[in-house]
Amino acid sequence: MSTQQAPLALEAEGICKKFGTLVANDEVSLKVGKGQIHALLGENGAGKSTLVNILFGLYKADQGEVRISGEKVEMNSPHDAINNKIGMVHQHFQLVPVLSVTENIVLGDEPTSKGGALDFEKAAVEVSELGKRYGLEVDPRAIVEDLPIGYQQRVEILRSLYRQADVLILDEPTAVLTPQETDHLLDVLRGLAAEGVSIIFITHKLREVLAIADQVTVMRQGKVVGSIDPKETDEEGLAEMMVGRSVVLRVAKSEATPGDTILSIKDLNVIDDRSQPALRNFSLDVQKGEIFGIAGVEGNGQRELVEAITGLRSVVSGSILMNGKEMSDSTAREISEEGISHIPENREKHGLVGPHSVADNLVLNRYFHSPFASRGIRQTTAINDEASHLVEKFDVRTASIHNPARTLSGGNKQKVIAARELSHDSELLLAAQPTRGIDVGSIEFIHQQLVNQRDSGVAVLLVSAELDEILSLSDRIGVIYQGQLVAIAPTEEFTRTQIGRLMTSGND
Ligand SMILES: Nc1ncnc2c1ncn2[C@@H]1O[C@H](COP(=O)(O)OP(=O)(O)O)[C@@H](O)[C@H]1O
Ligand SMILES: [Mg+2]
CATH class of the missing domain: 3.40.50.300 (P-loop containing nucleotide triphosphate hydrolases)
Known part of the structure; x- marks a missing residue:
């Protein structure tokens, strides 16, 4: 034939x-x-x-x-x-x-x-x-x-x-x-x-x-x-x-051992840039030692939620408690000092100061503290040492820590932000679209870091449009639809399709 x-x-x-x-x-x-x-x-x-x-x-x-x-x-x-x-x-x-x-x-x-x-x-x-x-x-x-x-x-x-x-x-x-x-x-x-x-x-x-x-x-x-x-x-x-090497796709993660409530949001109302309601009587608790994932189609209030918690957006009504302390009227700096780390969705706008060096960006939220400042004077050696250490630990690809941050590729920018946010003590970590646009190798690394944070007792609030990311990392999941959580449950109680339906219609 x-x-x-x-x-x-x-x-x-x-x-x-x-x-x-x-x-x-x-x-x-x-x-x-x-x-x-x-x-x-x-x-x-x-x-x-x-x-x-x-x-x-x-x-x-x-x-x-x-x-x-x-x-x-x-x-x-x-x-x-x-x-x-x-x-x-x-x-x-x-x-x-x-x-x-x-x-x-x-x-x-x-x-x-x-x-x-x-x-x-x-x-x-x-x-x-x-x-x-x-x-x-x-x-x-x-x-x-x-x-x-x-x-x-x-x-x-x-x-x-x-x-x-x-x-x-x-x-x-x-x-x-x-x-x-x-x-x-x-x-x-x-x-x-x-x-x-x-x-x-x-x-x-x-x-x-x-x-x-x-x-x-x-x-x-x-x-x-x-x-x-x-x-x-x-x-x-x-x-x-x-x-080009084996990659751990399923994040290695043991059972969570959640502790006290760190973040407690009650009946929060927030409006978006066009003055439309973005969060409507939104309530949520996140505990020490757990990853709480917010699943949802983008534009259902996720961005405004993160901005409200971090003090970048004002609150219309309701309360945001950190360790029982009301934060809804606090400034972004006060909130950060209260022990909140934030990996922002918009790296260019909130994450990095593009013209500043990689080193400065790595200590951006700590430069006024010892050992990076002493009696108000910048301690260049301490900053450079810390930056070199973080660049190595987080595998940031840059020719020099003195290069402007804007010259990095997207994945490397995200690593700089993650390195900075994950290397200071905090009780709550807000991770918004933490792996958007970055490669599989870096995703694996950042995921592992989020789990490590959880295991060291941090309350992690993960907001992601990637359902797979939510499913593989979260201990509990809340589905956000039109500014409200329409379902909250431990991850194993949801199926993928169920979450998909909740995301698109608010019902399962
Ligand atoms: N028009 C261009 N000018 C200069 N460099 C480019 C251009 N388009 C792509 N590149 C570079 O070529 C490489 C491959 O890019 P691309 O084909 O877009 O990759 P992928 O689609 O797999 O993400 C990257 O390093 C990218 O920066
Ligand atoms: Mg492409």
Whole structure:
């Protein structure tokens, strides 16, 4: 019997791309079969986006070639990619906010029809039919900026399908989605693949790779480290390929031994920046020696909660007790002195002073105390010693502790903040999105630090939009929905789906 194989839908071979001296892609090869869901996995900075930007004609490769159905193609612009039936859903959507769904879908690189004018009504009907067919329903006449993020993403996908993409590239599509939306997207992708569309799916979430991919190519530091069928491995195996060493995915953690209540919030009311209620009669207790996780879709009051506790947002009514002491009228400095550490969500705004050195940032909340100051005079040697020690302990990658903090990468900025916040005595640690945008190796490290804090008797309040992070770290979980905790229970009493439902509807 002949074993002649069908040509691959897309093949990249020997792709090299440098930015200055940085090698973003080093001899990268990728083979994507027809109707295959091919995951591209790798840590931040591994070179995934660079590769797909080359495949979509946004960047020009320094070397290497791309073949579509066995034919070598020149990919000099997205126009070439679209002509070759490649579609891409970008990490940051490329939609025109003030235009309608249909306009966004048909406009752009689409060649204008002979008569010039496009028939929008006809197009709207087509868009609506496409949506129904693939589970991507969206009102074709809606204005894009009025749509929630999940629906804007549908528009991006529909735009590629409208142009009859045979290969659909999605760059971290689930990063902006809720667990429910993610599950739905994975279903949609399965449906597309079943119709013969080839899919390149970038993610750093191992669970998603295992759930959906027929094949996974793992990149590390610009190189492909392997390409395998995910069925032949597991989360640990993938993580090891990704990071280059074995990684502890399940945080090693013993039973919590909670003690006295450290933080007690009662009937708290807080308004957001637009004067709308953000927290509504919100109540919560966090005990010494436990990690209390707040699960929720972003924008349900989490940010305002953290700001209220840390004194960055004023309280309308209700109380915030630290060790029984009322803090709702205290300043941020007073609260920090009371023994609260804070790993903030917005590192640029609240976490670091960008122009200041890494060393100064590492002692930012202690520089006025001994040994970093003596009779009001800065003790440079003590500051530098402490900074060098923390840089080593937390594996902060910086050429020098004297470099400005703003020159660090996102993961390293987060390590500086964590190092600072976890290295002074505190009774309450507030960790808001503590691992957002950082690599798996650093996530493992920060998670372990949070557990260590707990074990040394700190009350930890964890706020995270990553459900997996909440589930693996928390001893108790509260689900926040529209400014209220709609459920509180020990972690083992929740299922993942149950939390997902609570997050999106307030009910299970
Ligand atoms: N336009 C660019 N200019 C300079 N450096 C870039 C550019 N795009 C990416 N890089 C660098 O190339 C490397 C790979 O980045 P990227 O492909 O975005 O990785 P990933 O998508 O896997 O996170 C990173 O070190 C990044 O800083
Ligand atoms: Mg990327």
